[in-house]
Amino acid sequence: MGDVTAALPTGTRDVLPVEAAELGEIEGALCDAFASFGYRRVATPALELAGVLDRAQEGGLGAAYRLFDERGRVLALRPDLTVPAARLIATRMADHPGPVRVSYVASAFRPPTPGRAEAAEQRLAGVELVGADGPAADAEAIAVLAAGLGATGLSGFRVGLGSVELTGAVLGALALSEEAEARLRAALRARDHVTWREAASAAGVGGDAARVLAALPGMRGGAEVLEWVSAAVPDAAPAAERLRHTLELLDRHGGRDAVVIDLGVMRDWPYYSGVVIEAYAPDVGAPVAMGGRYDGLAARFGRPRPAVGVAIALEALHRGLAAQRADAEGLHDGVVLVGGMDDAVEAARATREAGIPVVALPRGSEEAEALAAAERWRFVARPDGAGYAVHDVARDERFTCQRLAEGLASRAA
Amino acid sequence: MGDVTAALPTGTRDVLPVEAAELGEIEGALCDAFASFGYRRVATPALELAGVLDRAQEGGLGAAYRLFDERGRVLALRPDLTVPAARLIATRMADHPGPVRVSYVASAFRPPTPGRAEAAEQRLAGVELVGADGPAADAEAIAVLAAGLGATGLSGFRVGLGSVELTGAVLGALALSEEAEARLRAALRARDHVTWREAASAAGVGGDAARVLAALPGMRGGAEVLEWVSAAVPDAAPAAERLRHTLELLDRHGGRDAVVIDLGVMRDWPYYSGVVIEAYAPDVGAPVAMGGRYDGLAARFGRPRPAVGVAIALEALHRGLAAQRADAEGLHDGVVLVGGMDDAVEAARATREAGIPVVALPRGSEEAEALAAAERWRFVARPDGAGYAVHDVARDERFTCQRLAEGLASRAA
Numbered sequence: 020m021g022d023v024t025a026a027l028p029t030g031t032r033d034v035l036p037v038e039a040a041e042l043g044e045i046e047g048a049l050c051d052a053f054a055s056f057g058y059r060r061v062a063t064p065a066l067e068l069a070g071v072l073d074r075a076q077e078g079g080l081g082a083a084y085r086l087f088d089e090r091g092r093v094l095a096l097r098p099d100l101t102v103p104a105a106r107l108i109a110t111r112m113a114d115h116p117g118p119v120r121v122s123y124v125a126s127a128f129r130p131p132t133p134g135r136a137e138a139a140e141q142r143l144a145g146v147e148l149v150g151a152d153g154p155a156a157d158a159e160a161i162a163v164l165a166a167g168l169g170a171t172g173l174s175g176f177r178v179g180l181g182s183v184e185l186t187g188a189v190l191g192a193l194a195l196s197e198e199a200e201a202r203l204r205a206a207l208r209a210r211d212h213v214t215w216r217e218a219a220s221a222a223g224v225g226g227d228a229a230r231v232l233a234a235l236p237g238m239r240g241g242a243e244v245l246e247w248v249s250a251a252v253p254d255a256a257p258a259a260e261r262l263r264h265t266l267e268l269l270d271r272h273g274g275r276d277a278v279v280i281d282l283g284v285m286r287d288w289p290y291y292s293g294v295v296i297e298a299y300a301p302d303v304g305a306p307v308a309m310g311g312r313y314d315g316l317a318a319r320f321g322r323p324r325p326a327v328g329v330a331i332a333l334e335a336l337h338r339g340l341a342a343q344r345a346d347a348e349g350l351h352d353g354v355v356l357v358g359g360m361d362d363a364v365e366a367a368r369a370t371r372e373a374g375i376p377v378v379a380l381p382r383g384s385e386e387a388e389a390l391a392a393a394e395r396w397r398f399v400a401r402p403d404g405a406g407y408a409v410h411d412v413a414r415d416e417r418f419t420c421q422r423l424a425e426g427l428a429s430r431a432a
Numbered sequence: 433m434g435d436v437t438a439a440l441p442t443g444t445r446d447v448l449p450v451e452a453a454e455l456g457e458i459e460g461a462l463c464d465a466f467a468s469f470g471y472r473r474v475a476t477p478a479l480e481l482a483g484v485l486d487r488a489q490e491g492g493l494g495a496a497y498r499l500f501d502e503r504g505r506v507l508a509l510r511p512d513l514t515v516p517a518a519r520l521i522a523t524r525m526a527d528h529p530g531p532v533r534v535s536y537v538a539s540a541f542r543p544p545t546p547g548r549a550e551a552a553e554q555r556l557a558g559v560e561l562v563g564a565d566g567p568a569a570d571a572e573a574i575a576v577l578a579a580g581l582g583a584t585g586l587s588g589f590r591v592g593l594g595s596v597e598l599t600g601a602v603l604g605a606l607a608l609s610e611e612a613e614a615r616l617r618a619a620l621r622a623r624d625h626v627t628w629r630e631a632a633s634a635a636g637v638g639g640d641a642a643r644v645l646a647a648l649p650g651m652r653g654g655a656e657v658l659e660w661v662s663a664a665v666p667d668a669a670p671a672a673e674r675l676r677h678t679l680e681l682l683d684r685h686g687g688r689d690a691v692v693i694d695l696g697v698m699r700d701w702p703y704y705s706g707v708v709i710e711a712y713a714p715d716v717g718a719p720v721a722m723g724g725r726y727d728g729l730a731a732r733f734g735r736p737r738p739a740v741g742v743a744i745a746l747e748a749l750h751r752g753l754a755a756q757r758a759d760a761e762g763l764h765d766g767v768v769l770v771g772g773m774d775d776a777v778e779a780a781r782a783t784r785e786a787g788i789p790v791v792a793l794p795r796g797s798e799e800a801e802a803l804a805a806a807e808r809w810r811f812v813a814r815p816d817g818a819g820y821a822v823h824d825v826a827r828d829e830r831f832t833c834q835r836l837a838e839g840l841a842s843r844a845a
Contacts, residue, residue, distance in 0.1 A: 026484055028507050031477030033520045036534065039473040043463070050456070055784040057766055057791030059807065060452040064444030064553055065478065065509075065539060066497070071439055084479070084507075086499035089546055094441050094497075096478075096509075107446045116802035120791065121449065126478060133502055140477055155773035155794055166784075271777040353470055360568035364684040371468040371579075378470030378533065381568055389529035394472065 030131035030139030036394070042142070042333055045171050045340070046124050049144045049331060052167040056159065058122040058146045063103035065126065069093040075102040075319050076290045084128050084139075096128035101290070101313065101328055104147045109320035117150030117324065124333075138334070145310070145330030149317060152325035154261055157294045157312060158268035164298060164308055164329045165274030173300055173339055176307065178277050179239070180265070181284030181295045183311070185248065185258035189231055192254040193224045203232075207285045212236050227251035236283035242266060244280045258293075265294065290316045296329055300339030307336045350413050351376070352431040354398035355391045356423070358382040363402055366423045373424040375431055398427055443544035443552030449807070455555070455746055458584050458753070459537050462557045462744060465580040469572065471535040471559045476516035478539065482506040488515040488732050490702045497541050497552075509541035514703070514726065514741055517560045522733035530563030530737065537746075551747070558723070558743030562730060565738035567674055570707045570725060571681035577711060577721055577742045578687030586713055586752055589720065591687075592652070592694030593678070594708045596724070598661065598671035599698065602644055605667040606637045616645075620698045625649050640664035649696035655679055657693045678707065703729045709742055713752030720749045763826050764789070765844040767811035768804045769836070771795040776815055779836045786837040788844055811840055 027033070034042065050060070072095055073079040084096040097103050100123055108119050124144040131137035146163050148156055161178060168176050186207070190200055199222040206215040219233040231251045238244050245259040262280065269275040284297045293312030300307045310329030317324045352375060359367035359379030367377040378396060380387055387399045391412060399410040406421040411430060420426025440446070447455065463473070485508055486492040497509040510516050513536055521532050537557040544550035559576050561569055574591060581589050599620070603613055612635040619628040632646040644664045651657050658672040675693060682688040697710045706725030713720045723742030730737045765788060772780035772792030780790040791809060793800055800812045804825060812823045819834040824843060833839025 026481055027477060028479045028481055028501055028505075029503075031479055033477070033524050034475035035520075035524060036472035036474055039475050042475075043473055055787075055789050057768075057789050057807075057809070059449035060456055061449055062447035062452050062455075064440060064446070065541070066441045066444055066552065068439055068441055084499055086497055088441055089543060090442075092441075107448075111446050111448060116799045116806055118793070118803075128478070130502060139479065151773070151794070153794070155792075158777075159773055159792060268774070268777060271781075273781055355470075360564070360572055361681070364571075364681060368684075368686055374468075376468050376470050379572060380531070381564070381566070386529045390531075393529055394470075396470070 028139060030137055038337065041340070042337055045333055045336060046144060048170040048172075049167045050122065050124065052170040053122040053144075053146050053163060055166070056120065056146075056163050058120040058163070061104065061107060061121045061123055062125065063097070063100070063107055063123070065096055065128075066094045067097055067103060067106075069095040071106065072097070072102055075105065075316060078289055082129055082132075084130055098129045099127050100125055100143055100145060100330060101147065101310075102316070104145075104328070105149070105313070105316045105326065106320050108147070108149050109317045109322035109324075113322045115150075118156070119149040119324075120146065121149075122146045142333040143330040144333060145328060147326060147328035149326040150324045151327075152314070154264035154268055156325070156327050157261075157265045158272060160310065160327045160329050161265070161269055161278060161294075161296060162272035162274045164296065164310070164331070165269075165272075165277050167331060168277075168298065168300075168308065168336070171336060171340060172343075173307075173336065174343060175301045176277055176298055176339070177279055178274075178296060178298045178308075179279055179281030179284045180262060181280075181282050181297075182258050182262055182293060183285070183291050183295055184293050185255050185262065186235065186282065186285065188255035188258050189228070189235060189248065189252050192252045193222065193228050193232060195222050195224070199223075204285075207236055207283070210236070210283060210285075212283070238282040239279055241280060244282070248282075262294065294327065298331075300336065300342075302342040303335050303339040305332065305335045307332055307339055350395050350397040352398075352427075353378060353396045354400050354409075354423070354427055355380060355387045355396050357384050357387050357399075357401040363407075363423075366402075366407070369422070370424040370427060373428050375424065375427050397431070400427075441552060443550055451750065454753070455750055458746055458749060459557060461583040461585075462580045463535065463537065465583040466535040466557075466559050466576060468579070469533065469559075469576050471533040471576070474517065474520060474534045474536055475538065476510070476513075476520055476536070478509055478541075479507045480510055480516060480519075482508040484519065485510070485515055488518065488703065488729060495542055495545075497543055511542045512540050513538055513556055513558060513743060514560065514723075515729070517558075517741070518562070518726070518729045518739065519733050521560065521562050521739075522730045522735035522737075526735045528563075531569070532562040532737075533559065534562075535559045555746040556743040557746060558741060560739060560741035562739040563737040564740075565727070567677035567681055569738070569740050570674075570678045571685060573723065573740045573742050574678070574682055574691060574707075574709060575685035575687045577709065577723070577744070578682075578685075578690050580744060581690075581711065581713075581721065581749070584749060584753060585756075586720075586749065587756060588714045589690055589711055589752070591691045591709060591711045591721075592697045593675060593691060594693075594695050594697030594710075595671050595675055595706060596698065596704050596708055597706050598668050598675065599648065599695065601668035601671050602641070602648060602661065602665050605665045606635065606641050606645060608635050608637070612636075617698075620649055620696070623649070623696060623698075625696070651695040652692055654693060657695070661695075675707065707740065711744075713749065713755075715755040716748050716752040718745065718748045720745055720752055763808050763810040765811075766791060766809045767813050767822075767836070767840055768793065768800045768809050770797050770800050770812075770814040776820075776836075779820070782835070783837040783840060786841050788837065788840050810844070813840075 249256040291311040295311035298308035308331040312327040662669040704724040708724035711721035725740040
């Protein structure tokens with residue numbers, strides 16, 4: 020029976036206390052970083068009308084959980100948060116003088132590809148900057164991302180920047196057949212460099228442009244990468260110059276060290292139109308953040324404005340942080356109080372009011388030590404005469420005190 | 433086009449910045465209150481297997497959003513959070529020595545009844561105390577609720593306590609026909625006192641018990657209500673004594689003043705087995721919180737343990753707080769900085785690092801005052817010679833400073 024009752028939908032999972040607390044801290048740190056740039060929190064419904072989301076992009080909504088409402092309309096669980104945010108800003112904030120800066124922390128839902136270990140529900144924290152264009156806006160979005168990741172304590176992360184505009188200019192300059200171009204784009208989306216090189220050499224172009232084409236998805240580095248592309252493919256120069264200017268601004272924002280040009284970055288949402296962004300943490304296979312510029316999206320909701328945004332994948336970020344943390348999990352400065360549910364309710368109350376969590380047990384409970392060990396509370400206390408006998412697990416010391424709140428506060432600090 | 437693109441599913445809505453920030457503060461205050469009692473955060477997936485949720489209660493899952501997964505299994509968007517929490521605790525925390533204390537903040541989903549203005553998505557913050565029975569556990573759950581509501585700043589709220597056990601004892605003692613009992617229970621669930629009195633007088637019982645029966649759903653007050661029921665219906669005395677003892681413990685927890693016995697409280701989930709809880713705020717029609725004891729639920733997931741829990745409805749609570757707040761919304765201590773996206777990136781960065789949010793605009797922007805007014809930022813700043821010209825909207829004063837961070841910090845405090 021255990022297996023059956025524990026069953027969950029493919030790609031979903033429960034989050035237990037230690038991880039849930041850590042995810043909560045990560046969310047708090049990200050929200051503070053977003054707020055320091057003036058991004059204001061919004062929320063949209065988890066369910067949207069599929070027809071409205073369909074309208075947001077070429078080719079429609081794509082894979083999503085769909086269901087019918089009471090009137091037979093198709094609803095969808097939002098598969099991303101950028102489209103709902105764009106819808107909200109274009110409709111509910113159409114009168115905002117702009118630029119509009121909003122943030123969100125919420126779940127997006129996509130049915131996992133059969134046979135692949137993909138998450139059905141992904142918790143994302145992100146920002147959208149709508150109504151601002153140019154390298155300054157791109158740089159701000161990337162700086163917010165770097166500030167957010169830094170605020171969580173993550174070290175060694177890398178933010179890769181590609182450009183849909185630059186890639187498009189290189190492909191356009193080569194006058195490829197439609198078939199060759201489609202094959203190259205598919206390989207780039209899949210980050211399949213082998214297929215890319217085969218398709219590039221089969222495309223029948225020569226010279227510098229052909230060398231750029233073959234090398235494109237593997238090109239990583241600083242401004243020198245952009246200079247090489249500009250020299251070889253002059254049509255790509257404006258897009259390269261824009262990325263170069265973005266790097267320059269990031270230097271002044273203080274987020275430059277983590278940023279690398281990576282022309283292999285190409286997000287798989289068709290709404291991206293300029294810079295595309297992916298962040299990676301050491302020892303995490305999936306990106307911890309992704310985003311980019313999507314200037315055409317707002318117009319589809321009736322209020323054209325340029326826009327750029329990034330979203331941080333909280334569980335991937337948590338894995339990155341977990342890999343960097345020392346194994347020893349600390350004890351929590353709280354007390355398991357025998358009798359706190361009945362004989363010592365007042366002492367429990369006074370201790371909570373002094374800022375120390377109290378986990379109450381009934382009088383005579385013999386589970387206190389087991390509970391403290393299971394949940395990693397630092398103190399165990401029992402009524403003892405007119406006062407309390409306390410075990411400080413962290414120091415493995417025992418002491419008594421008259422008033423529990425004062426006795427613990429002096430040590431917990 | 434505006435109307436069409438803005439369309440949302442029935443019963444859903446967008447949450448705009450001011451409300452979203454206030455909801456975030458409410459969530460934070462509640463989580464802190466829950467943590468002070470040792471409740472630890474968990475999270476469960478929004479989608480569950482419908483068959484698993486069905487098993488949790490007599491009569492199955494009831495109204496819910498359902499859809500099919502890739503294998504043809506029926507999934508459901510969780511219509512409440514108590515059943516998923518009970519599933520998680522019974523399966524993933526089966527080895528916990530207990531009592532288990534968990535909290536959550538998440539959305540529950542129910543299709544609105546056609547023609548009624550019900551929310552399809554309800555954000556709830558709640559606690560579950562599993563593995564503890566008796567008045568002490570009931571009182572703790574109610575004390576956590578009162579502490580949480582108090583921590584948000586809500587005043588004048590009332591926590592009503594009913595008892596499924598007590599109501600059942602009264603109905604049982606009267607030896608009613610099955611039909612009469614079903615009619616009375618339906619009236620109680622609907623809080624339809626008129627139908628209740630009709631059904632009670634048609635039930636064909638006399639004496640004290642009949643008077644209690646007719647009056648039951650309107651009985652509100654303190655311990656005297658319980659004494660009256662016990663005297664008239666001796667079979668109800670144990671349930672009444674338990675409630676009385678709970679009130680006594682609440683007196684010591686400090687949450688007694690807000691609590692009232694209200695035998696008309698009867699939650700519409702069939703899993704409740706003892707105390708049932710509803711909290712109301714002035715000027716809010718719907719309950720701001722609800723919960724109760726559900727001792728039979730964990731056994732359905734293979735690990736029998738007694739349990740009690742409460743959930744706070746965040747949007748109803750927000751309405752209650754909004755009704756109590758003075759109309760004037762304060763200004764935020766942040767600055768709209770012209771040139772903060774390009775010429776003054778470094779000053780923006782230094783000001784953020786000093787703890788003051790900076791909303792950056794491009795050089796020469798003429799939208800600064802409009803943006804500050806729309807988003808209620810206190811300061812507007814522009815580069816001026818070697819320093820900055822600042823408008824302090826709160827005091828309607830203008831001043832200049834060499835370093836923006838220092839110039840603002842001295843005033844923002």
